Amino acid sequence: MGFILNPLYNIVSGVIVFIHKLLSPIFGANSGVTWSLSIMGLVVLIRIILIPLFVKQIKSQRALTALQPHMKEIQKKYKDDRQKQSEEMMKLYKEHKTNPLASCFPILAQAPIFFALFTVLNGIAHNKPHGFLKGEYLVSAAQAKFFGAPISETFLGSDKVTVKIVTVLLIIFMSGTTFTTQRQLMVKGMPKMDASNNMMLQQQKIMLYLFPVIFAISGVNFPVGVLIYWSTTNLWTWGQQYYVIKRNPTPGSPAYEELQRKRAHKEKLEGKNHDGIDQNEATEPEVQGQREQPKKKKKKKK
8 A cells, every 4th residue: 555655645745845945044943834835835836737627617617507597407307216216317417528526536535645744744753754744854843833833743642731722723724614615605606596406505615614624623633834735735725616606607697796796887887888988078068047158249231
């Protein structure tokens, strides 16, 4: 098993060590800031690589939204035959090349990196090298602290009050950003749908409440460095989703309607219609009682 995962350990530890080398002259080789920023840099690199997958996720979600009327017809037609209903749903997804589980793809894609990072950081606590994190780097990482908490220690594995406080705060932040990101999508990023028998909406609700609970329960076993990684990636996800919802919202969603209202208001303020004619001039009422131009006096004939 270790032989299979060695390439992944090399990639994760190699990226962290590379960023550490770049930041060492600024913050110091043994600084917790250097090691914490190295882990955050790993997040940024991974999320940039995953942008195409994120775009695919958005497209799939919007395709599912467009399929809602067809899905309701299938549910109504085969309401007494669950198996046939599932078969017809799968045909519909296949025909339109979409997947109801697309929203989970970015998380699933990060799972191997997450596991490798957990193993690498856990190895620091047990003085066990993985990949490029060995020798002087292993010793340096073992000394590195995040707000006074060693990045290799866990809530359950440490008796230090500082470790427990830092891990609890990171777990709260991690769970909170997971919840707000999902809620942001449901409240602003999705079209209004009938809640009854709606598989997509039910899936979103499960993710809204289930993922924060999973993070909260499992977080006590994660090293501080892993909590830094996951908190950073959650923050990135929230910001990325906020940008998409604000700039390119799903048609029919509250964010889309709000964007349309803003555009209409902007056009009104600019006084321009679609033909580029000034509406203020085109609809300007005639002013009554305008001043008459003075008449020229006629010259008397001699």
